[in-house]
Amino acid sequence: MSRSARPSPIAAVFFALAACVLLTCVPARASDSVVAQIDLDGPIGPAAAEYFDQALAHAQADGAVAVVLRLDTPGGLSESMRQIISAILASPLPVLGYVGPQGARAASAGTYILYATQIAAMAPATHLGAATPVALGGSTPFPSPAGIDKPKTTPSADQKQTDNPSATPAAGKPETADERSNGDAESHKVLNDAIAYIRSLAQLRGRDAQWAEQAVRGAATLTADEALRDHVIDFIASDVTDLLRQADGRRVRVGSRDVELHVAGASVRSYKPDWRSGFLGIITNPTIAYLLLLAGIYGLVLEAFHPGAMLPGIAGGICLLIGLYALQLLPVNYAGLALMALGLSMLIAEVLTTTYGALGVGGIISFVLGSIMLFNTDVPGYSINMGVIGGLAFCAFALLALVLWLVLRSHRAHHFGGDQQLFDAVGKLLEPVDADGEAQALIVGEQWRVRSPMALPTGTRIRVTRRDGLLLWVKPE
Numbered sequence: 001m002s003r004s005a006r007p008s009p010i011a012a013v014f015f016a017l018a019a020c021v022l023l024t025c026v027p028a029r030a031s032d033s034v035v036a037q038i039d040l041d042g043p044i045g046p047a048a049a050e051y052f053d054q055a056l057a058h059a060q061a062d063g064a065v066a067v068v069l070r071l072d073t074p075g076g077l078s079e080s081m082r083q084i085i086s087a088i089l090a091s092p093l094p095v096l097g098y099v100g101p102q103g104a105r106a107a108s109a110g111t112y113i114l115y116a117t118q119i120a121a122m123a124p125a126t127h128l129g130a131a132t133p134v135a136l137g138g139s140t141p142f143p144s145p146a147g148i149d150k151p152k153t154t155p156s157a158d159q160k161q162t163d164n165p166s167a168t169p170a171a172g173k174p175e176t177a178d179e180r181s182n183g184d185a186e187s188h189k190v191l192n193d194a195i196a197y198i199r200s201l202a203q204l205r206g207r208d209a210q211w212a213e214q215a216v217r218g219a220a221t222l223t224a225d226e227a228l229r230d231h232v233i234d235f236i237a238s239d240v241t242d243l244l245r246q247a248d249g250r251r252v253r254v255g256s257r258d259v260e261l262h263v264a265g266a267s268v269r270s271y272k273p274d275w276r277s278g279f280l281g282i283i284t285n286p287t288i289a290y291l292l293l294l295a296g297i298y299g300l301v302l303e304a305f306h307p308g309a310m311l312p313g314i315a316g317g318i319c320l321l322i323g324l325y326a327l328q329l330l331p332v333n334y335a336g337l338a339l340m341a342l343g344l345s346m347l348i349a350e351v352l353t354t355t356y357g358a359l360g361v362g363g364i365i366s367f368v369l370g371s372i373m374l375f376n377t378d379v380p381g382y383s384i385n386m387g388v389i390g391g392l393a394f395c396a397f398a399l400l401a402l403v404l405w406l407v408l409r410s411h412r413a414h415h416f417g418g419d420q421q422l423f424d425a426v427g428k429l430l431e432p433v434d435a436d437g438e439a440q441a442l443i444v445g446e447q448w449r450v451r452s453p454m455a456l457p458t459g460t461r462i463r464v465t466r467r468d469g470l471l472l473w474v475k476p477e
Contacts, residue, residue, distance in 0.1 A: 033266040035244060036064040036093075040084075043381025044076025044109040046329040047273075047281035049083040055271035056087055066247075066263050067095045068240055069117060074380035075108025077331060078133065078194075085116040085201070094118045094252050094259055098243050099126045099224075107131075108380065111215055115201040118252035119261075120233040121243050122224040128232075129221030131212075133194045191216065204253075208232050240268055280329075286375045287385045289326035294392070296320025297344060305351075331382065332374060339370025350400075356407075360400045368393045422464050426477055429460045441474065450474045 036059030040048055052069075059067055069088075088095045097117030099106045106114050106128040114120050114128060122128070195216045202209035208231045214220040227233045234250075237243035248264035273281065282288055299316015303309055327337075346363030353359065371389045375382055427443030427450075434455050441450040441462060450462065450472045462474040 033065045033263065034063060035066050035068055035263055035266045035268050036062070037068045037070060037240065037268050037270045039070045039072075039270070040110075040113075041072045042074075044073055044080050044084070044113075045281075045382065046077070046080055046284050047277055048076065049080040050280060051273045051277040052084050053087050054274065054277065056091055056093070058271055059269075060091075060093055062269070064093060064269070065266065066261060067091070067093050068098055068243065068268065069095050069113070070098050070100055070240070071106040071110045071114060072099070072101075072104035073106060073108075073110040075110060075130075076381065078109070081109035081112055082197075084113055088113070088116045090255075092254065094254050094261060096243060096247055096263075097121065098237065098240065099123060099128060100237070100239070102126065107221075111212075112198055112201065114233075115198060115205060115207060115212060118205065118254065119243075119247050119250065120205070120207065121235050121237045121246070122227060122233050123238060124224055124236060127221055127223050128227060129215045130219040131194070131198065131215040132219045133190050133216070244268075283322055283326040284329050286330060286382055287388055289323050289330060290371065290374065290384050290388070292319045292323035292326065296323055301348070330375065336370045336373030336375075339366050339373065341370075343367030343370060357400060357404045360404075361397075364393060364396045364400065367396070422467055422472065425464045427462050427464070427474070429456055429458055429462060432456065432458050438471070441472075443472065448472045452476075 036055070038052060038055045038059075040052065042048070056067065095117045096119040097106075097114045098121050099110070099114065100123035102123050102125040104123065104126045106122075106126075107130045109131075111128045111131040195213050198212045198216055199209045201207075202212045211220065211222070211230050211232055222230065222232060224233070224236050228236055235246050237246055244263040244266060247261050249261065251258050251260050253259075283292065296316045296319035299312045299314075299319060301316075303313030303316060306312070343363040343366030346359045346366060349355075350357070350360035350363060368389060371384065371392075372386075375384050421444065425444050427441045427448070429450070430440045430442055430447070432455070433439035433450065433452050435453060436451065437455075438449055438451050440447055442448075443450075443462075443464060449470060450464075452462070452474050454476075456462070456476060461477040463477045464472050464474055466473045
């Protein structure tokens with residue numbers, strides 16, 4: 001081959017650069033894209049909100065083109081729900097809400113979250129709704145579907161002609177005296193705030209705002225087919241792959257820009273909770289937080305009554321701090337916490353004073369009532385297991401009864417000590433003794449000077465008959 005036929009190095013470099021430019025100009029196929037999947041299973045709480053924030057940040061850093069938020073939740077805390085929704089609204093990635101798998105639900109807080117997503121889908125045999133807010137410290141009055149806080153207006157002609165008693169009253173229907181008395185101002189304020197919040201989400205995503213209001217006012221629920229019919233969701237998908245296929249090509253609003261989804265055939269990467277979110281999920285379980293609080297209290301009490309034991313104090317201090325950290329993340333009723341503190345104080349006072357169980361019984365009752373009230377809420381997943389409280393109450397009453405029985409038995413027992421302990425005590429001579437003479441003897445583990453009316457050899461077993469100061473009179477046993 002001649003030198004002129006060989007390719008020039010400059011030409012080779014030129015062709016390589018041109019190939020790189022062409023490759024960068026060709027758009028990536030959807031099959032090369034990555035879609036992040038975040039699963040929210042169980043109650044919505046601080047752990048779920050932190051997990052969602054972290055997973056969303058990781059998905060964005062990994063270059064995901066969209067996020068699939070799979071929901072299966074009975075509801076949860078309002079503050080955690082709003083944190084998740086704020087993250088969805090601020091996310092630069094489109095979020096596809098999906099209630100699945102079959103048999104799942106997006107109740108209460110899950111309904112709000114599904115309304116906030118750009119795409120809302122459900123699997124067959126799933127449902128959503130029942131989004132009425134529940135107040136801490138007591139039951140929320142069931143709101144009237146008529147809208148107790150709507151301004152009074154005159155019914156229209158169509159409304160006057162409606163005589164179906166089962167039909168949902170119009171939003172402009174004037175409230176009645178019964179409706180005005182249904183609940184107090186605080187519950188109405190919470191209810192109206194929740195209604196405005198879910199209506200704003202429905203208007204933002206172009207979904208049915210009227211049913212959203214009914215889900216809050218009347219705890220209405222819908223199945224997947226009913227939700228599709230009422231334009232609450234966009235479509236029904238059998239699984240995540242079907243969800244991506246149906247969402248492909250749709251234009252959604254992400255922040256202030258419109259984005260066309262290209263997610264069909266994309267690979268799905270699931271993001272699991274890290275160790276911190278898992279640990280937070282464990283300690284924010286109300287029953288676990290309650291047990292940590294008890295372990296911390298009893299550990300410190302044991303250390304106080306047995307100074308220098310170290311282990312109860314160290315373990316109790318750690319458990320108490322972790323329990324208090326969990327409590328500040330949960331909806332705690334401080335009246336219940338005060339009753340628990342009062343009950344504990346009464347139990348300690350029972351140990352230090354003689355009340356024959358009066359303070360102890362009152363302390364146990366106060367502690368049990370405080371435990372029941374500590375998380376007195378109807379929010380799903382955020383109440384203490386009553387079996388745990390019942391078991392602790394039974395053990396406390398049983399222990400108190402045992403202590404009282406021992407105290408009463410000791411009062412009835414014959415007091416035996418001092419001279420009474422010496423009378424009729426048996427000992428052994430350490431040296432021989434003459435008649436009316438003195439010698440040393442071992443009696444009740446101590447050496448005594450003894451005198452006997454008769455001579456006795458060393459080692460004779462003797463019995464005490466009387467005492468004269470530091471001298472004991474003895475006789476052969």
